[in-house]
Amino acid sequence: MLSVEILGGVGEYGRNCFYIENQRQAILLDCGIMKNTQKTPPNITFNHIEKLVAVFISHSHIDHVGALPILQNMGYTGPILMSHTTAQQLPLLIPQVRTFYPDTIGKWIEVNEYLAFQWGYSGHLIGSVWYKIRFFDEMIFFSGDYVVDSYLLKATLPEEDGTVYDVAFIDSGHAEKCIRNLEVLQQMAMYVKAHPNHSFIFPSSFSGKTVDIMTYLSEHTTRAIRVDAKLQPLLAHYDEEHENIWPNKVMLLERLKQKQDSHHVLYFVSEQDVAQVEELAMDYPTAIFVHTGYSRHASNPASLKHISEEFFYKTHPDYWDLVELSQRLRARQTIYFHSTHTNLTTTFPKEELKRD
Ligand SMILES: [Zn+2]
Ligand SMILES: [Zn+2]
Numbered sequence: 119m120l121s122v123e124i125l126g127g128v129g130e131y132g133r134n135c136f137y138i139e140n141q142r143q144a145i146l147l148d149c150g151i152m153k154n155t156q157k158t159p160p161n162i163t164f165n166h167i168e169k170l171v172a173v174f175i176s177h178s179h180i181d182h183v184g185a186l187p188i189l190q191n192m193g194y195t196g197p198i199l200m201s202h203t204t205a206q207q208l209p210l211l212i213p214q215v216r217t218f219y220p221d222t223i224g225k226w227i228e229v230n231e232y233l234a235f236q237w238g239y240s241g242h243l244i245g246s247v248w249y250k251i252r253f254f255d256e257m258i259f260f261s262g263d264y265v266v267d268s269y270l271l272k273a274t275l276p277e278e279d280g281t282v283y284d285v286a287f288i289d290s291g292h293a294e295k296c297i298r299n300l301e302v303l304q305q306m307a308m309y310v311k312a313h314p315n316h317s318f319i320f321p322s323s324f325s326g327k328t329v330d331i332m333t334y335l336s337e338h339t340t341r342a343i344r345v346d347a348k349l350q351p352l353l354a355h356y357d358e359e360h361e362n363i364w365p366n367k368v369m370l371l372e373r374l375k376q377k378q379d380s381h382h383v384l385y386f387v388s389e390q391d392v393a394q395v396e397e398l399a400m401d402y403p404t405a406i407f408v409h410t411g412y413s414r415h416a417s418n419p420a421s422l423k424h425i426s427e428e429f430f431y432k433t434h435p436d437y438w439d440l441v442e443l444s445q446r447l448r449a450r451q452t453i454y455f456h457s458t459h460t461n462l463t464t465t466f467p468k469e470e471l472k473r474d
Contacts, residue, residue, distance in 0.1 A: 119140070119256075120138055120139070120140050120253070120256050120258070120284050120285055121138070121139045121140070122136065122137070122138050122139075122285055122451075122453070123136075123137040123138075123139070123166075124136060124137075124453070124455075124462070125137050125146075125160035125161045125162055125166070126150070126152075126158075126159075126160035126161060127148070127150065127160070127181075127455045127456060128453060128454070128455045128460075128461060128462060129457075129458060129460070129461040129462070130152075130458060131153075131181075131291070131456060131457060131458055132150065132151070132152035132153050132154070132158070132181040133150050133151050133152045133158055133159065133160045133181060133184075133185070134147075134148040134150045134160075134181055134182050134455060134456060135147075135148055135149050135150060135160030135161075135162070135185065136148065136260075136287055136453070136455070137162075137166055138253065138258060138285070139169060140253050140254050140256055141232075141254055142169060143169055143171050143232070143233075143253075143254075144166065144169040144170050144171065145170070145171060145172045145173070145174065145233065145251070145253060146166075146170060146172075146173040146174070146189075147174050147176070147249070147258075147260045147287060148174070148175060148176055148182040148183070148260075148262070149162075149173060149175070149182070149183060149184075149185045149186050149188075149189055150179070150180060150181040150182040150183060150184050150185055151180060151181065151184030151185050152181070153180060153181055157184065159184075159185045159188055160185055162185070162188060162189065162192065164192060164193075167189070167192045167193055167194050170194055170196060171196055171229070171230065171233065172196055172197050172198075172199060172229050172230075172233055173186075173189065173194070173196070173197070173198045173199065174199050174200075174235070174249050174251065174260065175198060175199065175200035175204060176200075176204075176240065176246060176247055176248070176249070176260065176261075176262025176263060177200075177204055177207075177240070177242060177243050177245060177246035177247070177262055177263060178200075178204045178207035178208055178243070178245065178246075179243070179263070179324075179325075182262070182263070183208060186198065186212055187210070190212065194214075195214060196214060197214055197215075197216045197229060198212060198214045198215050198216065199215075199216050199217075199218070199229070199235070200215060200216075200217060200218075200247075201217060201218060201219075201237070201245045201246075201247050202217040202218065202219050202245070202359075203244055203245025203355055203358065203359050203362070204217075204245040204246070204247070205217045206245075206355065206358075207245065207324075207351075207355065218237065220359065220361035220362070222237070223237070223238060223361075224236065224238075224277065226252070232253065232254045233251070233252070233253055234251075234252045235249050235250060235251045235252070236249070236250040236276060237249050237250070238274040238275065238276065239271065239272040239273060239274055239362055240261060240262045240263060240264045240265070240273055241264060241265035241266065241267075241268040241271040241272060241273030241326060242262065242263040242264060242265045242268075242271075242289075242325065242326055242433060242434075243263070243271075243324070243325050243326045244271065244326065244329070244352070244355040244356055244359060244362055245355060245359065245362065246262055246263060246271075246326075247262055248260060248261050248262050248264065248274075248275070248276075249262070250276040250281070256284045256285075257281055257282070257283045257284055258283060258284065258285055258286070258287075259276065259283045259285075259286040259287065259288075259447055259449065260286075260287045261286075261287060261288045261289045261443070262289065263289050263291065263433070263434060263456065264288070264289045264434065264435055264439075264443070265299075265326060265327075265432060265433060265434065265435075266432075266435060266439040266442070266443075267298065267299045267300065267432070267439075268299070268326050268327075268330055269299065269300070269303060269330035269333065269334055269367070270326065270329055270330050270333055270356075270363050270364060270367045270370075270371070271326045271330075271362055271363060271364075272362060272363065272364055275443075275446060275447065278446075281448070282448045282449065282450065283447065283448065283449035283450070284449070284450055284451070285449060285450070285451045285452075285453065286447045286449035286451070286452045286453070287452075287453050287455055288435070288440065288443055288444065288447065288452055288453070288454055288455070289434050289435055289454075289455060289456045290434070290435060290440055290454035290455060290456055290457045290459070290460040290464070291433065291434025291435065291456040291457055292432055292433075292434040292435060292436040292437075292439075292457075293435070293436070293437055293440055293454070293457050293459045293460050293464075294437070294457075294459045295430070295432070295436045295437065296436050296437050296438055297430060297431075297432045297436050299330070299431055299432050302429050302430065302431045302432075303330070303331065303334040303335075303338075303431075304338075305429060306331065306334070306335065306408070306429050307334065307335055307338040307339055309408075309427060309429075310335060310339050310341065310384065311339060313406060314382070315382065315404075316382055316404055316405060316406045316425075317382040317383050317384070317385065317402045317404070317405040317406075318341075318382075318383075318384045318385065318405060318406050318407075318408055319385045319387060319395070319398050319399070319402060319405045319406070319407050319408070319424075320332075320384065320385065320386045320387070320407075320408050320410065321387055321388075321389035321395050321407070321409065322349060322386045322387065322388060322389055322410070323388075323389055323411065323433075324349070324352055324388070325433055326433070327410060327411070327431050327432075327433050328349065328352065328386060329352065329353065329356060329371075330431070331386075331410060331431065332345065332374060332384070332386055333367070333370050333371060333374055335384055336370070336373060336374045336384075337370055337373070339384075340380055341380050341382065341383060341384045342380040342383045342384070343374055343383070343384050343386065344383045344384070344385045344386065345386050346385070346386060346387040346388060346391070346394060348387075348388040348390075348391050348394070349386055349387070349388055353371075353374075356371055357371070385398060385402070385405070399423070399424060403424075404424075405424060406424065406425045406426065406427060407424050407425070407426035407427070408426070408427055408428075408429060409426060409427070409428045409429075410428075410429055410430065410431045411430065411431070411433065434456060434457075440454070440466050441466050441467055444465075444466040444468070445468060452465075
């Protein structure tokens with residue numbers, strides 16, 4: 119029998135950390151901190167650490183890996199599993215990290231005699247993955263952060279082999295929204311074209327969303343794309359793991375780099391680099407700011423003088439994605455995480471419902 123303990127990340131946005139015990143052994147799914155000023159850690163105790171035999175990491179964002187140093191300080195010395203590309207994105211070196219490569223997709227990887235897993239792409243960030251885990255005789259699914267309809271990144275699910283999961287953890291980060299990412303991209307391209315005499319500044323996150331947007335706008339407008347130094351490593355990962363990208367989109371990434379210069383550029387800058395955002399606001403006094411997620415206007419006083427527009431692009435499943443994911447992943451218990459709009463009692467309609 120599995121016993122699940124939520125150490126953070128259910129009913130809240132951040133510090134994702136799920137502890138699963140079986141026959142006095144335990145595994146951890148992600149180990150994140152809250153993105154607040156206190157950097158609230160998950161509720162890990164020495165009792166947890168004692169039984170821990172493996173940690174599964176879905177991707178490199180701080181709300182999924184930020185508490186790994188705490189694990190180490192508490193004496194955990196077992197394996198920490200993640201994709202090769204995720205490991206490259208981590209700011210610090212962790213000796214127990216064990217990585218896997220695209221050639222293992224669809225295969226069982228054994229951690230020990232009672233623990234094995236399969237993995238696949240989750241579409242949220244280059245290198246981000248889901249896990250199908252066999253723990254003794256029990257089956258677990260963990261979506262990680264999931265984007266059903268990324269423009270560039272593959273999002274897959276485990277092969278449908280009749281598995282009924284004992285527990286499934288599903289990202290519900292945008293449960294309160296209904297969004298089609300392709301429509302958002304189309305609206306953005308139209309907006310850019312409607313303002314031919316303006317440059318644009320996109321304060322952007324280190325995520326698949328950012329590369330989706332720059333690629334689509336490079337393909338569908340005549341503008342040159344400028345990518346700030348702090349976001350360059352993100353693009354470099356796309357060059358290294360083409361398996362993660364829909365095959366028909368790989369060419370678009372090449373074109374992104376070859377684009378001729380244009381008078382009014384589309385500038386992508388790290389949203390966390392407040393000083394650089396402010397500098398750009400001054401360098402491009404007539405530029406329009408485009409925000410693509412939960413708004414951060416307040417942190418950029420100079421940018422407040424600029425025209426700004428909001429286009430919300432999904433980085434998590436919305437309501438309809440959740441209906442579909444819940445139907446496709448057959449599970450005895452489903453735990454929805456990554457949202458203040460869902461909690462341990464949340465369910466989604468099981469009957470055939472269709473968007474529209
Ligand atoms: Zn994330
Ligand atoms: Zn997250």
